[in-house]
Amino acid sequence: MTDTLETERPSARSGGPGGAGPSRGARAPGTPLPWWLRRSAVTSLCAIAGIYTLLPLLWLLFAVTKTLPELYSGNGFSPSSGFHVLENVQDLFAADGGRFGRWMLNTAVYAVGGALAGTLLSVAAGYAFDKFPFRGKEKWYALVIAGVLIPNTAIVIPLYLMMANLQLTDTMWSVFIPLIVNPFGVYLARAYSAGAIPDELLEAARIDGAGEVRTFFSVGLRMMAPGALTIFLIQFIGIWNNFFLPMVMLTDNDLFTVAQGLFTWNSAVSQNPDYTRLVVIGSAVTTIPLLLLFIPLQRRWRAGLAEGGVK
Amino acid sequence: MASTTSPPRSRIRRQRRNGVLLLLGPFFLLFALTYILPLFYAVGLSFFRERFSGLGWGGPELVFAWFDNYTRALTDPDFLSGVGRVLLYGLIFVPLLVVLAIVLALLLDNALTYGRRFFQTLLFLPHIVPGLIASLIWLYLYTPELSPIVDAFSALGWDIDFLGGNNVMFSLVNIAVWGALGFNVVLIFVGLQAVPRTTIDAARIDGAGEFRIAFNVKLPQVLPTVLVATLFTIIGSLQLYTEPMILRTSGESPISNTWTPNMLAYSSAFNSNDYHYAATVSVLIAVLAGVLSFAVTRFANRRALR
Incomplete structure (x- = not known):
């Protein structure tokens, strides 16, 4: 199933006169992949980058639901016990x-x-x-x-x-x-x-x-x-x-x-x-x-x- | 309404000249007003200073100062350490960003087999978050009372102070990497996708x-993209302002209000009302950017000729 997704290349590249054929089949059979290209290694590296990117935004998303004391207590990566989005937004637009x-x-x-x-x-x-x-x-x-x-x-x-x-x-x-x-x-x-x-x-x-x-x-x-x-x-x-x-x-x-x-x-x-x-x-x-x-x-x-x- | 006879040559030429004027004119007018003129004005200002005459009556007097402002800047510990800080910051930030971006782009191009689009979109998100808001979010993530990250570290027995001492430099680099990584990955990835398949095969x-293919075949093809990205990142580093201004507000960091050259220019202009010194600092930032741009493009051309 993943094979079909692998060919997500622009057609310009595989459309050459040489008929380069679909994606990765050209690799000589039996050549072992280096460790850093193995799927598990690659996926976990990308996952780390993804989590790094997402965490601050996630924190912000959860913080919207919280009251001021809740911001200072408890876990930053969990939502509030109540749901204070509406009153927070109202306060924001009413302030000053x-x-x-x-x-x-x-x-x-x-x-x-x-x-x-x-x-x-x-x-x-x-x-x-x-x-x-x-x-x-x-x-x-x-x-x-x-x-x-x-x-x-x-x-x-x-x-x-x-x-x-x-x-x-x-x-x-x-x-x-x-x-x-x-x-x-x-x-x-x-x-x-x-x-x-x-x-x-x-x-x-x-x-x-x-x-x-x-x-x-x-x-x-x-x-x-x-x-x-x-x-x-x-x-x-x-x-x-x-x-x-x-x-x-x-x-x-x-x-x-x-x-x-x-x-x-x-x-x-x-x-x-x-x-x-x-x-x-x-x-x-x-x-x-x-x-x-x-x-x-x-x-x-x-x-x-x-x-x-x-x- | 196709005309039966084509218009005379001279009319075409006149139309063409007017076309150039009308299409380029507005841009160049504003470009001159907002880029070129201020630059000359800054250079002009930097050669003058204000002197208060004996009793201070009648306001300050403008005197030609030759290179006094420049001598002052180049012996001003605030300015020198500010330049040192942005250079150190750039020296950590630029290579880190470029290497990470290249590695992720190569993995994305070569090895990540599914979720590629999703991953690109995800990495791209911080680019849309303005630097000031990114700095605010990270400030909260660095603040002990607020931050789950500080909590997590101390649960592991590592009490880390993100805002104090020398750590603040790395905390600033982290904010910048977070904001810029995705954009640069996408930029390089787009270049990698254009490498002809036949070359790779x-x-x-x-x-x-x-490994050889990635570094000896693909990477040289995207080197121009990487160099443009590097150039912009270096120029951006020299202008460091927003992030330290935000981390400063925590009150726990060693960041003063003259911590970077830009902050020094701002505080000279608006806290000490010393416009001539502020202009001098501005000119020196531009000169520094020019020198570094020249060095990078020189290096790039030499690489390209080989």
């Missing part, structure tokens, strides 16, 4: 005058809006780099690649000072605008464009008299959609992960991201021990739905990485 | 064992 909902909304704006705008910018730029000849092209491109390697946090403080001169700090724009610039997305988009859009197709559109920008939106963007999804997901995660930029730019509690809000609560635990519970619930409420959302998406993401060009 | 017919 309902700030948590506000933080979630802000994070959604930064992450979804920022990733959408950023993906459009990256895809347009990558497409232009791939499809148009223009003077100094590779020099401009090298500049973008250098941007990939600049540590993001090294430019955040100077950016803050520039924005302070324009009195833009402590606004949503101060976080939103820097987040939508993603040089790595341009790099990926150029590779996707080269792989997905045949030049002849654009030539045909040009002869038909369509403007270049219109051609991009009607032909280019559509054909790059799978690649664009990958860029969107990478950027979404990047923004969702970014803690330093909002920390520097924002002091107004109402503009905070969830991460910042949780950090503030966590730093105030000594004043109010109940914040520990709120931080735990807040972490779970923002993480678990996203995990469930991403499980179906990550397969497409993997496909995007494979075709695109992380080479 | 040829090696097998030549009598290469599984």
Whole structure:
């Protein structure tokens, strides 16, 4: 039964003219497997990695059901005696005058809006780099690649000072605008464009008299959609992960991201021990739905990485 | 509405130029504003400092400081030990992550026969958990009163203090490995899947064992992927900020608010209001990243030429 599952390879590999045949049958018979490839060894190694990955998430899942005293007593990897999820979540959204909902909304704006705008910018730029000849092209491109390697946090403080001169700090724009610039997305988009859009197709559109920008939106963007999804997901995660930029730019509690809000609560635990519970619930409420959302998406993401060009 | 006569060449060329401007313009405008300009601004700031004149009337005065800020940074024990810490952190974290990711990806590609998809999805999950929340969860798992892991260790007679002394470095590495492992495994695995089957079979017919095939046939094919991943991980290590900021809040760790260069830049800017020094530290982080990126790509090219 396991034999059928073993052939879970992309067809490209077994479809060669040599007719390489299905999977592992090619091994010379009688060659003993080294110990580290034996099924039991491999399975237990992978199981250890799996448990390591899962345990913290499991702890979080159980912690959601608990009251504050229960968090501090008893076994972390067992559910509460009662089931306190509902009241915990209610308390979370009621705390500090309902700030948590506000933080979630802000994070959604930064992450979804920022990733959408950023993906459009990256895809347009990558497409232009791939499809148009223009003077100094590779020099401009090298500049973008250098941007990939600049540590993001090294430019955040100077950016803050520039924005302070324009009195833009402590606004949503101060976080939103820097987040939508993603040089790595341009790099990926150029590779996707080269792989997905045949030049002849654009030539045909040009002869038909369509403007270049219109051609991009009607032909280019559509054909790059799978690649664009990958860029969107990478950027979404990047923004969702970014803690330093909002920390520097924002002091107004109402503009905070969830991460910042949780950090503030966590730093105030000594004043109010109940914040520990709120931080735990807040972490779970923002993480678990996203995990469930991403499980179906990550397969497409993997496909995007494979075709695109992380080479 | 296909036109009967094709438009003149000059119109096509003009359209093309406008196309480039409209498609690349927005990105480059914002790229210049949020990447290039701040970098130049930081370099500019780093050559000045504020001086308070005699009685402190009329506010500070801006003076050109030549390399004073840089001399100060390079003799500042906070900065130097911060750089030392992120380098040590990177020296533990990067090889550990890369080796683990390669081993798991090879096992996944070669030996794990069932549950492969499930296992990949499982390993991938921490990538979706933001670093701050991952740090919070691990902080709880490191805190003696809260943690079942500390309890388990002490039941085995090993009282381990995850947050104190030198252990905190390994606790930080653990958070980072947990967060990054799955993504890197998937990245390398995707590369391994693209290795042509015929190449592998040829090696097998030549009598290469599984071990030889894994390391001499497959691994060289994914080396570029591994190097890109390594480069990003190194640059990420230099920017260490979130995880120590969280472990710090436990109050039991030795982490100060200048523990890493990034934390030093933040506290110089916002606790001491010394923007010039903060900018200097930012520039030095960028320089360090540049030097390390250069070294890694140089090493990679040399390997590729052989």
